[in-house]
Amino acid sequence: MKTKHVLVALMEDRKGVLNRVASLLRRRGFNIESLSVGHTDLPQISRMTIVVNGDDSVVEQVAKQLYKVIDILKVSDVTHEQAVERELALIKVAANAQTRSEIMQIVDIYRAKIVDVAADSLMVEATGTEDKIDSMINLLRGFGIKELARTGIVAMVRGAAGVTRLAGLEETTVEARDGRTRANLHRLAKQVAVE
Amino acid sequence: MAIRTSPNGGTSTAAPAARITGSRILCESLLREGVEVIFGFPGGVLLPLYDVLPEYPIRHILVRHEQGAAHAADGYARATGKVGVCLATSGPGATNLVTGIATAHLDSSPVVALTGQVSTPYIGKDSFQETDITGITLPITKHNYLVETLEELPEVIAEAFYIARTGRPGPVLVDLPKDVLMDEGTFTYPESIKIRGYKPTLHGNVRQIRQAAELINQAERPLIIAGHGVIISQAYSELRELAEKAEIPVITTLLGISSFPESHDLSFGMIGMHGMAYANMAVQAADLIIATGMRYDDRATGKVATFAPHARIIHIDIDPAEIGKNVRVDVPIVGDVRNVLTALNKHVENARHREWLEQLRTWRLQRPTTQIRETEQLLPQYVVRQLYEVTRGDAIIVADVGQNQMWAAQHFWYDKPNSYLTSGGLGTMGFSLPAAIGVKVGRPEENVWVVCGDGGFQMNMQELGTIAQEQLPVKIAILDNGYLGMIRQWQDVFYGQRFHHSHLLGPDFVKLAEAYGILGLRVKEKAEARPAIERAMAHQGPVLIDFVVEPSENVFPMVPQGSSLSEMLHEPID
Numbered sequence: 001m002k003t004k005h006v007l008v009a010l011m012e013d014r015k016g017v018l019n020r021v022a023s024l025l026r027r028r029g030f031n032i033e034s035l036s037v038g039h040t041d042l043p044q045i046s047r048m049t050i051v052v053n054g055d056d057s058v059v060e061q062v063a064k065q066l067y068k069v070i071d072i073l074k075v076s077d078v079t080h081e082q083a084v085e086r087e088l089a090l091i092k093v094a095a096n097a098q099t100r101s102e103i104m105q106i107v108d109i110y111r112a113k114i115v116d117v118a119a120d121s122l123m124v125e126a127t128g129t130e131d132k133i134d135s136m137i138n139l140l141r142g143f144g145i146k147e148l149a150r151t152g153i154v155a156m157v158r159g160a161a162g163v164t165r166l167a168g169l170e171e172t173t174v175e176a177r178d179g180r181t182r183a184n185l186h187r188l189a190k191q192v193a194v195e
Numbered sequence: 196m197a198i199r200t201s202p203n204g205g206t207s208t209a210a211p212a213a214r215i216t217g218s219r220i221l222c223e224s225l226l227r228e229g230v231e232v233i234f235g236f237p238g239g240v241l242l243p244l245y246d247v248l249p250e251y252p253i254r255h256i257l258v259r260h261e262q263g264a265a266h267a268a269d270g271y272a273r274a275t276g277k278v279g280v281c282l283a284t285s286g287p288g289a290t291n292l293v294t295g296i297a298t299a300h301l302d303s304s305p306v307v308a309l310t311g312q313v314s315t316p317y318i319g320k321d322s323f324q325e326t327d328i329t330g331i332t333l334p335i336t337k338h339n340y341l342v343e344t345l346e347e348l349p350e351v352i353a354e355a356f357y358i359a360r361t362g363r364p365g366p367v368l369v370d371l372p373k374d375v376l377m378d379e380g381t382f383t384y385p386e387s388i389k390i391r392g393y394k395p396t397l398h399g400n401v402r403q404i405r406q407a408a409e410l411i412n413q414a415e416r417p418l419i420i421a422g423h424g425v426i427i428s429q430a431y432s433e434l435r436e437l438a439e440k441a442e443i444p445v446i447t448t449l450l451g452i453s454s455f456p457e458s459h460d461l462s463f464g465m466i467g468m469h470g471m472a473y474a475n476m477a478v479q480a481a482d483l484i485i486a487t488g489m490r491y492d493d494r495a496t497g498k499v500a501t502f503a504p505h506a507r508i509i510h511i512d513i514d515p516a517e518i519g520k521n522v523r524v525d526v527p528i529v530g531d532v533r534n535v536l537t538a539l540n541k542h543v544e545n546a547r548h549r550e551w552l553e554q555l556r557t558w559r560l561q562r563p564t565t566q567i568r569e570t571e572q573l574l575p576q577y578v579v580r581q582l583y584e585v586t587r588g589d590a591i592i593v594a595d596v597g598q599n600q601m602w603a604a605q606h607f608w609y610d611k612p613n614s615y616l617t618s619g620g621l622g623t624m625g626f627s628l629p630a631a632i633g634v635k636v637g638r639p640e641e642n643v644w645v646v647c648g649d650g651g652f653q654m655n656m657q658e659l660g661t662i663a664q665e666q667l668p669v670k671i672a673i674l675d676n677g678y679l680g681m682i683r684q685w686q687d688v689f690y691g692q693r694f695h696h697s698h699l700l701g702p703d704f705v706k707l708a709e710a711y712g713i714l715g716l717r718v719k720e721k722a723e724a725r726p727a728i729e730r731a732m733a734h735q736g737p738v739l740i741d742f743v744v745e746p747s748e749n750v751f752p753m754v755p756q757g758s759s760l761s762e763m764l765h766e767p768i769d
Contacts, residue, residue, distance in 0.1 A: 012392060015341075020333060027334050057519065064516035070338040070358060073392045 034152025238284020265295020301620025362395025424488015
């Protein structure tokens with residue numbers, strides 16, 4: 001059954017890593033609904049939230065293929081976790097003296113903010129779940145949306161046991177030099193696995 | 196670059212104070228990786244490297260086209276298990292590697308492709324001979340790098356080789372801007388490698404191995420399907436131990452050929468579209484499939500929904516993404532095939548499956564794929580069989596793609612480990628000749644035979660020049676039917692015999708060989724085949740034999756694309 005899945009991926013903050021992820025998802029025919037990327041508290045590590053549509057086996061395949069990208073450190077499907085999901089939207093709505101107060105009421109109800117006022121428009125900044133943003137946009141549509149920008153969601157698992165903490169990602173090193181023979185290879189790679 | 200402490204507590208001592216160029220640092224790095232040979236073609240941005248390369252004990256083989264360099268590196272890698280290295284200049288040189296890199300990628304072959312790039316200030320300006328080769332090769336490499344500063348060069352080389360040869364092997368491309376090759380710095384090679392996003396799983400999960408053993412111990416009609424992973428991990432004796440201990444018949448995928456001796460009592464040929472009838476029937480009747488180091492290519496499985504309908508499935512592979520990708524699985528085991536089989540064999544009990552084997556033997560007698568019909572004409576199958584008889588199987592066959600590939604798979608018995616090489620995944624026509632160059636360079640003591648069609652041969656025949664220049668005693672058998680044979684076959688079977696654009700005019704291959712100073716022989720009659728092969732074997736240098744074979748011959752059996760393995764077309768009985 002096709003459902004929306006939210007994947008959180010941690011990756012090396014390197015040139016081209018976004019390209020690697022986007023290219024992989026396109027090539028394997030996975031349908032991305034949204035993708036957002038930014039820094040984490042750890043230097044050199046970026047965090048990406050990817051919303052994909054597909055059944056469980058398709059999404060499992062997405063995660064496995066993502067893991068094969070060398071720059072990707074960890075991939076978690078948080079769909080079935082207790083996770084907070086948030087999206088930010090900037091909405092420019094047509095507004096005049098007659099409609100301005102009504103729009104402001106709606107903005108209040110959704111606990112959004114007016115961040116810019118012009119003679120014929122208001123800019124609204126809203127954060128929340130995807131559903132909340134959708135519902136607010138629906139209400140504002142009647143006034144005339146002049147411009148809309150959405151970030152796509154970012155997600156984080158609730159509680160202390162964050163599934164995307166970098167457990168096991170501490171630096172591992174293996175001897176590089178004498179790895180030519182297969183036996184050595186196995187030994188070297190085994191060290192990595194053990195560590 | 197940071198100097199890291201080595202595991203034994205010492206620090207790096209490999210740092211000579213002298214400042215040397217990036218080209219030299221590259222050569223020093225390649226030496227540290229044990230590189231003995233590079234297949235390459237120079238170009239403007241690579242001149243600083245080519246200027247110093249002869250000063251290092253690294254053999255350079257000049258190809259005639261960069262595609263040949265990539266296939267040769269791939270052939271070298273497959274034949275030796277070591278990383279194959281190819282080198283091409285920026286722009287067209289780099290793009291010419293692409294087919295070869297994709298070929299290596301699909302068949303999990305450890306290749307490092309080095310490409311020249313325009314100097315860093317010129318990147319992104321559409322400069323002369325600039326192309327975004329890391330962008331182009333992103334989906335067909337295991338990983339790739341654009342080296343932006345000389346400081347990172349040794350570390351990138353160390354990582355590239357490590358990634359290429361470990362885990363599921365694959366090609367890694369390193370793009371080298373000209374200014375990086377010309378800059379000067381001190382050389383320090385990393386003592387250790389740190390790639391936190393890359394940790395291949397090499398040992399199977401113990402619980403899953405126990406479960407697999409239980410299934411094997413209970414099975415009545417078990418079947419091993421051995422793939423390329425057995426060869427890559429060199430698990431020949433472990434596979435044989437499993438098969439013999441529990442008396443399990445073994446069939447192979449196309450790339451799994453020569454992972455298990457084909458004259459062994461338990462060997463039952465190859466699975467798939469042109470697999471042996473009895474092998475495909477075995478899959479459909481088995482109650483347990485032990486898929487070992489394989490990835491269920493659609494050419495192997497036929498229609499997935501009806502694949503092995505009565506079987507539980509154990510799937511052993513080093514790449515977790517292959518597990519459950521195409522075919523359902525009951526017991527997945529991720530790990531290096533050799534390690535997994537070693538562990539598995541400890542839990543597998545001695546068993547006998549007489550009835551099951553009897554059934555397979557009966558099927559083999561009823562549908563003996565390897566039988567060649569008696570006829571006056573020179574059949575391509577007959578040529579392959581003569582190759583087997585003259586070499587007594589002591590040869591490495593490098594097959595091209597198409598009918599020749601299938602006949603070489605069907606009519607030669609591969610007892611020698613890793614003795615059948617071909618482009619299985621990408622199906623790259625033109626692979627065999629340049630790949631055989633790499634095979635011969637890597638395994639000079641072996642008899643290396645190219646088996647190819649006249650179509651595939653013409654795709655890379657410029658490499659005769661390389662063979663002649665290097666005096667590589669590669670033997671070439673062209674099964675010359677004047678057609679793109681497999682295309683012709685599909686047109687024959689599925690497209691109402693409308694043979695559009697599958698007939699092709701070739702040159703006089705014997706004269707072509709002679710033009711390069713290579714011994715050329717032509718065989719038109721059955722009686723001439725064996726003496727020609729014997730003469731080729733006795734000849735010291737390279738030989739090309741043009742076997743003018745029956746043009747309308749088809750490969751059987753044949754599972755039409757998208758059909759179940761149970762729905763095979765068989766050779767018509769005249």
